[in-house]
Amino acid sequence: xxxxxxxxxxxxxxxxxxxxxxxxxxxxxxxxxxxxxxxxxxxxxxxxxxxxxxxxxxxxxxxxxxxxxxxxxxxxxxxxxxxxxxxxxxxxxxxxxxxxxxxxxxxxxxxxxxxxxxxxxxxxxxxxxxxxxxxxxxxxxxxxxxxxxxxxxxxxxxxxxxxxxxxxxxxxxxxxxxxxxxxxxxxxxxxxxxxxxxxxxxxxxxxxxxxxxxxxxxxxxxxxxxxxxxxxxxxxxxxxxxxxxxxxxxxxxxxxxxxxxxxxxxxxxxxxxxxxxxxxxxxxxxxxxxxxxxxxxxxxxxxxxxxxxxxxxxxxxxxxxxxxxxxxxxxxxxxxxxxxxxxxxxxxxxxxxxxxxxxxxxxxxxxxxxxxxxxxxxxxxxxxxxxxxxxxxxxxxxxxxxxxx
Amino acid sequence: xxxxxxxxxxxxxxxxxxxxxxxxxxxxxxxxxxxxxxxxxxxxxxxxxxxxxxxxxxxxxxxxxxxxxxxxxxxxxxxxxxxxxxxxxxxxxxxxxxxxxxxxxxxxxxxxxxxxxxxxxxxxxxxxxxxxxxxxxxxxxxxxxxxxxxxxxxxxxxxxxxxxxxxxxxxxxxxxxxxxxxxxxxxxxxxxxxxxxxxxxxxxxxxxxxxxxxxxxxxxxxxxxxxxxxxxxxxxxxxxxxxxxxxxxxxxxxxxxxxxxxxxxxxxxxxxxxxxxxxxxxxxxxxxxxxxxxxxxxxxxxxxxxxxxxxxxxxxxxxxxxxxxxxxxxxxxxxxxxxxxxxxxxxxxxxxxxxxxxxxxxxxxxxxxxxxxxxxxxxxxxxxxxxxxxxxxxxxxxxxxxxxx
Numbered sequence: 001x002x003x004x005x006x007x008x009x010x011x012x013x014x015x016x017x018x019x020x021x022x023x024x025x026x027x028x029x030x031x032x033x034x035x036x037x038x039x040x041x042x043x044x045x046x047x048x049x050x051x052x053x054x055x056x057x058x059x060x061x062x063x064x065x066x067x068x069x070x071x072x073x074x075x076x077x078x079x080x081x082x083x084x085x086x087x088x089x090x091x092x093x094x095x096x097x098x099x100x101x102x103x104x105x106x107x108x109x110x111x112x113x114x115x116x117x118x119x120x121x122x123x124x125x126x127x128x129x130x131x132x133x134x135x136x137x138x139x140x141x142x143x144x145x146x147x148x149x150x151x152x153x154x155x156x157x158x159x160x161x162x163x164x165x166x167x168x169x170x171x172x173x174x175x176x177x178x179x180x181x182x183x184x185x186x187x188x189x190x191x192x193x194x195x196x197x198x199x200x201x202x203x204x205x206x207x208x209x210x211x212x213x214x215x216x217x218x219x220x221x222x223x224x225x226x227x228x229x230x231x232x233x234x235x236x237x238x239x240x241x242x243x244x245x246x247x248x249x250x251x252x253x254x255x256x257x258x259x260x261x262x263x264x265x266x267x268x269x270x271x272x273x274x275x276x277x278x279x280x281x282x283x284x285x286x287x288x289x290x291x292x293x294x295x296x297x298x299x300x301x302x303x304x305x306x307x308x309x310x311x312x313x314x315x316x317x318x319x320x321x322x323x324x325x326x327x328x329x330x331x332x333x334x335x336x337x338x339x340x341x342x343x344x345x346x347x348x349x350x351x352x353x354x355x356x357x358x359x360x361x362x363x364x365x366x367x368x369x370x371x372x373x374x375x376x377x378x379x380x381x382x383x384x385x386x387x388x389x390x391x392x393x394x395x396x397x398x399x400x401x402x403x404x405x
Numbered sequence: 406x407x408x409x410x411x412x413x414x415x416x417x418x419x420x421x422x423x424x425x426x427x428x429x430x431x432x433x434x435x436x437x438x439x440x441x442x443x444x445x446x447x448x449x450x451x452x453x454x455x456x457x458x459x460x461x462x463x464x465x466x467x468x469x470x471x472x473x474x475x476x477x478x479x480x481x482x483x484x485x486x487x488x489x490x491x492x493x494x495x496x497x498x499x500x501x502x503x504x505x506x507x508x509x510x511x512x513x514x515x516x517x518x519x520x521x522x523x524x525x526x527x528x529x530x531x532x533x534x535x536x537x538x539x540x541x542x543x544x545x546x547x548x549x550x551x552x553x554x555x556x557x558x559x560x561x562x563x564x565x566x567x568x569x570x571x572x573x574x575x576x577x578x579x580x581x582x583x584x585x586x587x588x589x590x591x592x593x594x595x596x597x598x599x600x601x602x603x604x605x606x607x608x609x610x611x612x613x614x615x616x617x618x619x620x621x622x623x624x625x626x627x628x629x630x631x632x633x634x635x636x637x638x639x640x641x642x643x644x645x646x647x648x649x650x651x652x653x654x655x656x657x658x659x660x661x662x663x664x665x666x667x668x669x670x671x672x673x674x675x676x677x678x679x680x681x682x683x684x685x686x687x688x689x690x691x692x693x694x695x696x697x698x699x700x701x702x703x704x705x706x707x708x709x710x711x712x713x714x715x716x717x718x719x720x721x722x723x724x725x726x727x728x729x730x731x732x733x734x735x736x737x738x739x740x741x742x743x744x745x746x747x748x749x750x751x752x753x754x755x756x757x758x759x760x761x762x763x764x765x766x767x768x769x770x771x772x773x774x775x776x777x778x779x780x781x782x783x784x785x786x787x788x789x790x791x792x793x794x795x796x797x798x799x800x801x802x803x804x805x806x807x808x809x810x
Contacts, residue, residue: 039727040720046731047715069698069723077701077719085715293474296482310452310490314482315445318474322444325730326451 003141003182003209005030005241005262011355015233015260018350021241023089023141024180025081028056029347030241030262033253033339034091035270036402039064040074040084043270044329045336047086052306053333054340057089059265062134062144063098063400067117067124071137079139091142091265093245094131094172094186097214098400100149108148110164118399128171136178144212145172147186152220158190166202173206184243186214191224193231200235210241213261217246217404225252229259236260246403250279250342251368254359257346266404269339273331276320279338283367285313287331292317305337306330408546408587408614410435410646410667416760420638420665423755426646428494428546429585430486433461434752435646435667438658438744439496440675441807444469445479445489448675449734450741452491457711458738459745462494464670467539467549468503468805472522472529476542484544496547496670498650499536499577499591502619503805505554513553515569523804533576541583549617550577552591557625563595571607578611589648591619596629598636605640615646618666622651622809630657634664641665651808655684655747656773659764662751671809674744678736681725684743688772690718692736697722710742711735 004022011017021028034057035042035050042050042058050058060080065071077083080090099106099115106115112127126134131146146168148161165188176183185208189195203211213232216225229244236242241262247253248266256264269279276287278299285292285299298308299316307316307330319327342362349358409427416422426433439462440447440455447455447463455463465485470476482488485495504511504520511520517532531539536551551573553566570593581588590613594600608616618637621630634649641647646667652658653671661669674684681692683704690697690704703713704721712721712735724732747767754763 039723039729041724041729041731044730044734046711046735064727068727069719073699073719076699077717083717083720083723085720294478294481312482312488314474314478315488315490318444318488319446322469322473324444324446325449325733326446328730329449329734330451 002180005210005239007238009351011350012353013356014258016257016346016350016355017260017262018347019241019262021089021262023182025087025089025141026056028089031253031257031343031346032057032263033248033343034059034263034265035336035339036061036265036267037084037086038267038402039068040080042332042336043274044325044332045270047084049306049329049333050086050336051088053337054344055088055336057091057142057263058086059091059093060084060138060140061095061098062092062131062138063095065092065138066095066134067119071134075137075139079137081139089142090140091243091263092135092138092140092144094135094144094146095126096131096144096147096186097149097218097245097403099126101401110167112146128168129175132172132175132177132183136176136181140181142182142184142210145169145183145185145208147188147214149188149215149218150190152190152215152218152224154190155192155195158188158192158195158215162188162195162199166199169203169206169208173208182209184208184210184212184241186212186245187232188215189228189232190215191220191228193228196228196232197235200232204235204237208240210243210263211236212243212245212263214245216244217252217266222252226255226259229256229261233260248339248404249368250339250366251363253339253342254346254363257350257355258359267402268404269335270332271402273335274328276327276331278316278331278334281362281365284369287313287317287320287327289317299334300338303334303338304341305334307334307337407585410615410644412643414756416755417758418761419663421662421751421755421760422665422667423752424646424667426494426667428587430492430494430546431461433494436658436662436748436751437462437668438653438748439464439668439670440741440744441466441670441672442489442491443672443807444473445485447737447741448679449730449737450675452489454711454734454738455491455741456493458742459749460493460741462496462547462668463491464496464498465489465543465545466500466503467497467536467543468500470497470543471500471539472524476539480542480544484542486544494547495545496648496668497540497543497545497549499540499549499551500531501536501549501552501591502554502623502650502808504531506806513569515572517551533573534580537577537580537582537588541581541586545586547587547589547615550574550588550590550613552593552619554593554620554623555595557595557620557623557629559595560597560600563593563597563600563620567593567600567604571604574608574611574613578613587614589613589615589617589646591617591650592637593620594633594637595620596625596633598633601633601637602640605637609640609642613645615648615668616641617648617650617668619650621649622657622671627657631660631664634661634666638665653744653809654773655744655771656768658744658747659751659768662755662760663764672807673809674740675737676807678740679733681732681736683721683736683739686767686770689774692718692722692725692732694722704739705743708739708743709746710739712739712742
């Protein structure tokens with residue numbers, strides 16, 4: 001059996017649970033956070049650094065890899081694992097989210113979606129069958145159905161998109177030819193409980209080996225995110241892994257776990273790191289801060305990551321101010337380690353019946369940043385889809401987005 | 406004894422020699438190539454990667470570190486070694502070369518040189534005494550006298566600058582207060598044999614523990630570089646290390662070693678790497694080449710570096726094309742390893758009495774790139790020092806240069 005999931009211990013007070021996910025490239029203790037390797041590299045990190053940080057699953061982006069270097073190229077080179085030198089489990093998304101975030105660069109029909117590359121403007125066509133074909137060539141352990149990811153606040157659009165997503169899910173299942181990849185279905189339905197319920201009922205009837213909750217962390221108010229999980233997760237089978245796409249801040253991981261989510265991914269730790277922001281138990285620390293100029297302490301006192309074991313805040317601040325690439329990497333190592341370490345603690349707490357205690361204790365100390373403004377901007381951008389007369393890879397509107405941040 | 410140098414074996418056919426340089430932070434087998442860590446980081450690399458590549462000496466730039474984060478900051482943080490997490494030997498230049506490359510941003514007198522920061526335009530003053538003070542705060546194992554580095558082709562300027570450089574050398578010696586740093590004198594004299602001889606005679610009379618050949622690899626024709634070494638090196642004491650600043654292509658390292666040089670530094674391997682060019686036994690390989698798209702071989706067949714042991718040319722090409730930071734690092738690891746490995750082979754060959762054989766065999770296979778055009782551009786830029794009415798850190802003319810490339 002290539003793929004197997006079992007819940008090892010459910011929490012008694014909430015929906016949190018510890019499980020084990022078996023894949024052809026290794027076992028994944030859940031709940032798990034997957035760092036994002038959009039272009040077949042978790043930005044700035046080498047595979048051995050991912051291993052050292054405790055990574056057991058990474059995500060790669062089908063959209064990006066299909067365009068560059070191309071799925072056929074990666075297939076001929078043996079697949080994603082040998083290509084990027086990562087021998088652990090990989091999950092690829094379907095490319096859907098990126099394509100739909102291209103807004104005016106794509107045209108959708110029941111058959112599939114025509115879109116233009118953000119790199120060179122070339123035209124491409126993705127259908128459910130094509131999304132599976134490409135992901136089979138990439139060779140990840142977990143692959144995703146092609147879904148339509150609409151503005152989460154628009155009921156009519158979500159209703160129409162949901163039917164399409166469901167038909168596409170069936171086509172994806174039929175198109176699958178490899179038996180060593182687990183194909184997950186993706187639930188949609190925006191912020192509307194009835195649509196969410198309908199999506200859960202329909203997709204679970206197709207008996208996927210795992211389910212993703214899509215269409216969240218894409219601009220909706222955060223209370224709606226949790227409300228949708230509350231509506232959706234109880235309708236999913238207990239013995240299948242549940243994946244919340246695009247979620248990754250420490251406070252959101254706690255909330256997602258509490259709602260019964262097993263898998264998370266997000267660019268947050270890597271992107272923040274490249275912007276000079278690092279996680280501490282007290283909240284995010286901005287390395288630009290002048291007060292760090294002679295701060296000889298590590299980012300996190302007692303943190304076991306490579307960065308904290310070797311370098312001071314003062315040095316990391318210097319690297320950041322001086323525009324040195326090493327700084328981006330050292331920050332990334334720390335942020336990825338921080339989230340993976342948090343997930344380790346969460347798993348241990350669930351096993352010990354102490355999840356609520358850990359959550360309360362962590363959140364009482366950790367000062368969360370309200371990212372609502374960023375999300376609202378994303379939403380406004382997404383809604384205001386106007387014409388883009390020229391194709392420019394580097395324009396804001398013309399670039400595919402990532403969920404969550 | 407903090408610092409000691411001994412020639413272990415001279416070559417019988419040329420001036421090449423194998424030696425051992427003892428410093429407070431470790432022994433350095435010579436001839437040695439030192440990767441450049443301008444801003445207290447060898448660009449893209451962490452200290453453990455430098456160790457793995459076989460690095461025994463790195464160079465850091467006094468000019469850059471004085472401006473950012475500041476010598477006092479580094480001193481209060483314990484010096485360069487703990488600051489950057491590198492426990493091996495470090496050499497700092499005096500800042501002179503960078504200051505003089507600022508051209509219209511500086512004003513020179515016998516007392517010293519007033520210059521403006523390329524970062525924020527602020528005014529600073531460096532004297533021989535100040536250069537030593539700053540380098541004592543940084544705490545490198547080998548420090549350099551402040552010298553004036555003129556256009557190598559201008560006789561009158563070189564003659565005047567030489568006298569100043571010599572007076573400054575005396576002042577540097579008098580200013581030195583730490584006993585655990587080796588202060589090297591820097592010979593100047595452009596491409597003029599009589600000035601070179603005069604510089605060698607004068608500076609050796611001051612009895613420095615080591616000598617750098619400065620004012621070369623700064624735009625002069627390459628045959629002049631070697632002619633000057635031929636004139637200069639025989640006048641230097643046999644028992645002192647000789648340092649050729651700014652030299653680092655494989656073919657130039659062979660030539661420098663043959664002329665009796667013990668220490669080299671250059672940004673070439675790191676800078677080329679970030680431009681997507683990597684060393685092979687056949688010459689430089691440009692990773693942009695379309696023919697590498699599905700090339701599953703490592704950069705160098707049989708190369709023992711981390712990059713070649715784990716990644717294909719196809720993957721490195723993908724990372725470069727996709728603008729991924731990991732690619733810059735993996736290329737840098739390879740290029741640094743390649744030069745350090747070459748130096749290992751050179752030392753072994755000298756010990757075995759086979760240096761000429763190795764040189765001939767390597768150079769018959771290695772297709773050298775003529776960098777003359779780049780050098781000529783640098784020279785033209787340097788000569789055409791016109792007014793720079795506004796101070797802009799990012800203008801080409803306003804940025805300090807590195808020797809050699």
